[in-house]
Amino acid sequence: MRLMATIKTWLTDFRDVLSPRFCATCGEKLNTTEQKICGACLIRLPYLSKKDFLDNEVSRLFWAKIPIERGHSYIYYHKEGLTHELFMKMKYGHRPDLCRWIGLMMARDLIPRHFFEGIEAIVPVPLHWLRLIERGYNQSYHISKGLSEVSGIPVLNSCVKRIRNNETQTHKTATERINNVKDVFQARSCIPAHHILLVDDVTTTGATLYSLAQSILKENRDMVFSVLTVGKAAD
Numbered sequence: 001m002r003l004m005a006t007i008k009t010w011l012t013d014f015r016d017v018l019s020p021r022f023c024a025t026c027g028e029k030l031n032t033t034e035q036k037i038c039g040a041c042l043i044r045l046p047y048l049s050k051k052d053f054l055d056n057e058v059s060r061l062f063w064a065k066i067p068i069e070r071g072h073s074y075i076y077y078h079k080e081g082l083t084h085e086l087f088m089k090m091k092y093g094h095r096p097d098l099c100r101w102i103g104l105m106m107a108r109d110l111i112p113r114h115f116f117e118g119i120e121a122i123v124p125v126p127l128h129w130l131r132l133i134e135r136g137y138n139q140s141y142h143i144s145k146g147l148s149e150v151s152g153i154p155v156l157n158s159c160v161k162r163i164r165n166n167e168t169q170t171h172k173t174a175t176e177r178i179n180n181v182k183d184v185f186q187a188r189s190c191i192p193a194h195h196i197l198l199v200d201d202v203t204t205t206g207a208t209l210y211s212l213a214q215s216i217l218k219e220n221r222d223m224v225f226s227v228l229t230v231g232k233a234a235d
């Protein structure tokens, strides 16, 4: 085992000489033991509390709107600085590998805290097909794949479609956000799960995730939801 670990380190060193890897947030060169984000940035990221998934600022966005079990976002998203860099790379930087890795990291952190208990399927927020062609990948799908690899919970990627290519939610008020995503999703009936985890990269008011849940509820009664995003826009 020790020999294998040594060989793996040599190979990583060799790869880093040929093609250096850089931190997705600060841009510094990664060392052999670091993956995607450097140790210094991982310490500095603004994490949300993991003490209570039932009553927190994410789950409260959905209270009295949809049947919500648990809610969590991993870090706060700020419009500039480290977290802005990270989300730009996840969304527009052709980095599905980064999205998957963040999914793996979140799942490893959340499993011992029982976040996934009772969840039967993961549904990523779908992209409209035009935007999928333009961007090349759906960041929420790759985050979900990472979550699935660790938790063993399947990803249902084709049970909901985005039927309207709505404008971006950036710079919109809370009311405009609700109207902008109203009826943009269409779900299939007979989704084979009762408790679904909805996954997105960032949430601000929860409008997109709410609209996604509504489309699922329209076709499937008795669903309950949990919500997980990598970022929660800071107030």
Ligand SMILES: [Zn+2]
Binding pocket: 023, 024, 025, 026, 027, 028, 037, 038, 039, 040, 041, 042
């Ligand atoms: Zn860094």
